[in-house]
Structure formats: C-alpha cells, structure tokens
Amino acid sequence: MIRNTTEQDVIKPKSKKRGTWVKGALGLSALIASLSWGGHLLSQPQNSIAASGVQTAMVERGSLTREINTRGKIIAANAPMVYATSEGLVELFAQPGDQVEQNQLLIRIDSPELTSQYDQAKAELERLQMSLEGERLDARRQQLELKRRLDQAQVTLEAAEREHRRANEAIKQSLISDIDFEQAKDEFASAKLDFSHAKEEVELARDTLEFEERSLRLQLQQQQLKLAELKRKVDKLNVTAPISGMVGNTLVDNRQQVSRNQALMSVVSLKDYQAELEVPEIYADELGLAMPVTLEVAGTTLTGQIGGISPEVLNNQVKVRVRFPFEANLGLRQNQRLNAQIHLQRLENVIKIRRGAFVQSGGGRFGYRINDNLATKIPLDLGARSLTHIQIVSGAKPGDTLIISDLAPMQQQDQLLIND
Numbered sequence: 001m002i003r004n005t006t007e008q009d010v011i012k013p014k015s016k017k018r019g020t021w022v023k024g025a026l027g028l029s030a031l032i033a034s035l036s037w038g039g040h041l042l043s044q045p046q047n048s049i050a051a052s053g054v055q056t057a058m059v060e061r062g063s064l065t066r067e068i069n070t071r072g073k074i075i076a077a078n079a080p081m082v083y084a085t086s087e088g089l090v091e092l093f094a095q096p097g098d099q100v101e102q103n104q105l106l107i108r109i110d111s112p113e114l115t116s117q118y119d120q121a122k123a124e125l126e127r128l129q130m131s132l133e134g135e136r137l138d139a140r141r142q143q144l145e146l147k148r149r150l151d152q153a154q155v156t157l158e159a160a161e162r163e164h165r166r167a168n169e170a171i172k173q174s175l176i177s178d179i180d181f182e183q184a185k186d187e188f189a190s191a192k193l194d195f196s197h198a199k200e201e202v203e204l205a206r207d208t209l210e211f212e213e214r215s216l217r218l219q220l221q222q223q224q225l226k227l228a229e230l231k232r233k234v235d236k237l238n239v240t241a242p243i244s245g246m247v248g249n250t251l252v253d254n255r256q257q258v259s260r261n262q263a264l265m266s267v268v269s270l271k272d273y274q275a276e277l278e279v280p281e282i283y284a285d286e287l288g289l290a291m292p293v294t295l296e297v298a299g300t301t302l303t304g305q306i307g308g309i310s311p312e313v314l315n316n317q318v319k320v321r322v323r324f325p326f327e328a329n330l331g332l333r334q335n336q337r338l339n340a341q342i343h344l345q346r347l348e349n350v351i352k353i354r355r356g357a358f359v360q361s362g363g364g365r366f367g368y369r370i371n372d373n374l375a376t377k378i379p380l381d382l383g384a385r386s387l388t389h390i391q392i393v394s395g396a397k398p399g400d401t402l403i404i405s406d407l408a409p410m411q412q413q414d415q416l417l418i419n420d
Helices: 016-043 112-172 178-236 281-286
Strands: 048-050 056-058 060-076 081-083 088-092 105-110 238-240 245-250 263-268 273-280 292-297 300-309 317-323 337-354 366-371 374-379 381-385 389-394 401-403 415-419
Touching (some): 056 337, 060 317, 060 381, 088 112, 112 178, 178 238, 273 337, 281 337, 337 381
Parallel strands (some): 048 415
Antiparallel strands (some): 060 273, 060 337, 081 263, 088 105, 105 238, 245 263, 273 317, 292 300, 292 337, 300 317, 337 389, 366 374, 366 401, 381 389
C-alpha cells in the first residue's frame, strides 16, 4: 500500500501586510473617481433641452411702431336717410341699387288728413280775403255817411252863424224882439255843437275802421303763414333724393302705412367713402385724431388717418372713422369688410426683439440668453410692443441671442444645455 503525501503538506499563513495595502489602494482609487465625477456634475447644467424645441432671435436696435390690429367696414362718407314727414301710405318710385339724381322723386306719401288740412286752410284764407275786401267797402260807406253828416253840420253852422249876425244888427236897430235874438243866438250855439260832435265822430269812426281793417290784415297774414306751412308739409309728401348717388337700404314696403318721422330709405353718395373700425375700449385713451392707419381691403392697401372717434362704448368697442383718398377704380361698396392697423406710436433707436411666446410664459420678467449651447436665465424689463417686436428696456443688449419660444419646458432652471 502506497502512502499519500498528506503528512508532508504544510499550511502557510497569509501575509497580513500585503492585504492591507491592496485594500487601501482600491479605496483611494474609488474616492478619487467619486470626487472627479462629482466635480463634473457640479460644473454641468442640471437639465438639457433639444435645440429643435426652442426658437431663438437676436436682439437688435432700431425703430418700433406700436400698432393695433382691428377690423371694420367701408361706409359712405355721405349717406343721408330720408324720413316720413307725415302719416300715410307710401308709394315707392326707386329700389335699392338704383342710380338717382338730386331732387329726384323717391317716395310719395298719401296723407288724406294733411291734404284736408291744407284745403281747409286755403279756403279759410280766401274767406279772410273776402272779409277784408268787405270790411274795406263798409269802411268806405261809413266814411261817406259820416262825411255827409259833417258837411250837413257845417252848412247848418254857417246858416246859424249868418242868422246870428243878422240878429245882432237887428237888435241894435230894435227891429226884432229880445226873444227872437235869443233864439237866433241859441240856434247858432247848437249848430256849433253839432258840427264839433260830427267832426269828432268822423275822426273816431276813421280810427275804428283802420283798427278793424288792421285786425283783419293780421288774421289774413296769420292764415297765409299757416297755409304756407301746410303747403310745405304737403310738398314734403313727395320725398326726393337729397344728393346724387345710389339708393341704399329701403326700410319700408310699397303701400305700407308709415308714421311721422319714420325712416324710409337711405341714399349713398358714390363720390366719397370712409372706413368704420371697431377698436377694443382698452385702447380708447390712446386713440387720437389724425393718427395714421393702414387699410387692407379687396387685396388693396390704402393709407388714411383717423377722422373721428365715437364718445361712447358699445359692446366693449369704440367706433373709429378713418378718412382715406378715394379712387373710383377701387370698386368699393357699402359695408365691404376690411382689416386695419392703427399706428399708435413710433419709437426710434430702441433695443428690441421679435415677439414670441416667452412674453406670456415668462410674464415679461425673465428670459434665457444663449451662449455656446448654454441657455442662462436672465432678468428682463420689457416695454412698448408692436405687432412683430417688443422693446427691451433692460436685461439684454444688441447682438444677444434669446429664446423667444415658450419658456414652460425650462421649468425656470438657471441654466440649460441646448442639445443639437
């Protein structure tokens, strides 16, 4: 039997010094690696975003025009409305779209009541004229009678005066008695009194006749004025075109009963147009006369200026009228729709950037400036705004590149890495 070598094997103890050195080296290496990676993390942004997810623009210096985008319509600068001057049935002589000349008959109103009043006033005028003529004839007749009485009184006075002279001569020669003398004297005094009364009566009658005639003349004049007014109203029953142009809207039907002062029809002038715009009331205090306006209508750009601003607000809108040079070849029509830009203010030599969603998402208080694919959050102070640009009061300078898209994905990080 062959023996194994178990008795010859010797177990050699491990060296404690070598194991300790190896463990120390490994721990030191792990510590160095950990510190290096931590420093790298501290030196890099905590988040990143793809370059395709942001939109950028460069800050520049230049002019900026504050504008309002609005809509409106073309209206005739002169489009008078005709109204009924009396109640009655209407008869139309023109339809919408018809070309009319000034004073051309448009509508006739049949008003029996007004026509009857006119006929009665005319008859009353004729009656007063006849009364005045009759009063003048009566006055002549009375004056003639009074003149006859005055002449008779004068003749009687002259005869009594002669008898009185003869009585004076006869009494001196004792040819007549005292009684006859006194009688002649009384008759003379009575004749003088009758003549005086007749003279005063003639003068009073003349004044009375003049007063009565003047009163009738005044009544006649009053009736003439009344008749003239009724004639004017009757003439107004024939409604004519106030201007040359085109019939616009017809607000009544043929043979329709209308009331006094009811709108009947509009006539549109074809020589001049304006634009009527509706502007939000928040801009009302900034609007002013003669402000420049750009109009876009039927593919044509027109320039004009504000000519009128409504003093009232309707449905949160302020109506503005814009005057612009009229050209007949434009083919403009009443109520044609248009777009407009009102230029509120023009600023020169300002720092500006294109408008974007960053204004709303950032509240206009901060933004992100890009430098070597690194976006850094910066404070911003924004100012005036136009349709395409916004003023930067402070926080950026010309040549800076800012993110102008929505800033919500940045989650208000101080720095972000832009990945290509």
